[in-house]
Amino acid sequence: MPQLNPAPWxxxxxxxxxxxxxxxxxxxxxxxxxxxxxxQSTQTPKTEPWSWPWA
Known part of the structure; x- marks a missing residue:
């Protein structure tokens, strides 16, 4: 069977x-x-809480 001949492949x-x-x-x-x-800078930005108007 020719596909079993490993020489060319x-x-x-x-x-x-x-x-x-x-x-x-x-x-x-x-x-x-x-x-x-x-x-990037290593300083973390100051975040403020957000008051939801419907809460």
């Missing part, structure tokens, strides 16, 4: 992983985001 698997690891991964890890998030 194993080579395709190995070459596709080599392409992914050597080409795709460095391209995606070197990507820089244009706006880096700035740190």
């Amino acid at each position: 194993f080579a395709i698997l190995v070459f596709s992983w080599l392409v992914i690891l050597l080409v795709v991964v460095p391209k995606t890890t070197s990507h820089m985001f244009p706006n880096d998030p700035s740190p």
